[in-house]
Amino acid sequence: xxxxxxxxxxxxxxxxxxxxxxxxxxxxxxxxxHLIVRRGILTTHDKVLPIDRVEVGAENGVIVRLxxxxxxxxxxxEETQYVVADxxxxxxxxxxxxxxxxxxxxxPELYWQPTYPRSPLLPQFVDPGYRVxxxxxxxxxTVAVKEGARVISRDGxxxxxxxEVVTTGDGERLTHVxxxxxxxxxxxxxxxxxxxxxxxxxxxHLAVGSRTIDRLPDYEA
Numbered sequence: 001x002x003x004x005x006x007x008x009x010x011x012x013x014x015x016x017x018x019x020x021x022x023x024x025x026x027x028x029x030x031x032x033x034h035l036i037v038r039r040g041i042l043t044t045h046d047k048v049l050p051i052d053r054v055e056v057g058a059e060n061g062v063i064v065r066l067x068x069x070x071x072x073x074x075x076x077x078e079e080t081q082y083v084v085a086d087x088x089x090x091x092x093x094x095x096x097x098x099x100x101x102x103x104x105x106x107x108p109e110l111y112w113q114p115t116y117p118r119s120p121l122l123p124q125f126v127d128p129g130y131r132v133x134x135x136x137x138x139x140x141x142t143v144a145v146k147e148g149a150r151v152i153s154r155d156g157x158x159x160x161x162x163x164e165v166v167t168t169g170d171g172e173r174l175t176h177v178x179x180x181x182x183x184x185x186x187x188x189x190x191x192x193x194x195x196x197x198x199x200x201x202x203x204x205h206l207a208v209g210s211r212t213i214d215r216l217p218d219y220e221a
Contacts, residue, residue: 001057002178003165005147008061009037009049017068021046022077022144023165027199030174032167033142035062036077046077048137054171059164059221075137077144143199150203151179151191153210162204163188177204178219188219 009018022036035049049064049071056063064071138144149162160179167174174193181187197207206213 001054001167001169001171002059003032003035003057003062003167003171004059004163007059009035010061010063011067012055012063012065015068017064017071018047020062022146024048024138024142024144025165025174025199026139026142027196028141030193030196032165032172032174033139036144037071039071047071047074048077049074051171057167057171077137079135079137143201145199145204146201149201151177152203152205153213154197154205154207155209157210159191159206159210159213160189166190189213189216190219191216 003020003023005020005022007020008016009020010016018037018039020035021038023032024034024036025032032051034051035054037047037049038044039047049066053065054062055065136144145162145165147162151159151161153159160181162177163180164178165174166176166178176193177191177196179189179191181189191206191213195206195208196204198205
């Protein structure tokens with residue numbers, strides 16, 4: 001199964017419901033656990049899709065066993081919440097600390113789920129008495145690999161960028177990553193999963209040197 005980022009995601013009856021944004025992988029076991037599916041065009045939000053709901057993954061699209069409504073009810077990839085940070089401010093308002101007349105009052109918590117894409121050009125207005133916490137709704141220890149993640153050889157050279165993730169037929173285990181090389185004229189190499197030493201969102205480190213990668217044949221679909 002081939003999982004190429006930004007390809008369309010479709011239902012069994014060929015309804016377009018989003019596009020593939022990331023692949024979630026357990027670095028320790030090479031298990032593919034989820035896909036991150038982006039919904040919307042101007043206003044976007046990402047959903048966490050279990051890999052067992054994927055029927056077919058190919059270079060031109062991903063077919064899933066669920067409807068658009070069912071996808072919408074899956075958890076969001078990121079949840080941002082504002083939690084109390086300024087204890088002195090709370091003390092001035094009489095909201096913290098035990099009292100002789102009763103138990104410790106509960107601390108108020110603000111929750112905000114963004115309904116629009118966040119932009120670095122727009123300021124985020126946060127009450128100074130709160131701090132921002134972001135939670136990722138993927139299994140602990142897994143990594144949501146970003147599009148174009150850098151691939152670094154054992155000798156510290158940049159081998160290319162992640163172009164596709166290749167899995168077993170059922171989609172449950174990583175077998176290879178397809179990397180693209182070059183700027184204008186791009187070549188591609190197919191890297192076995194066993195060569196991956198460390199896997200991160202932005203970088204993938206290999207256990208082999210650049211000479212080994214250069215000796216690989218160019219990949220042809």
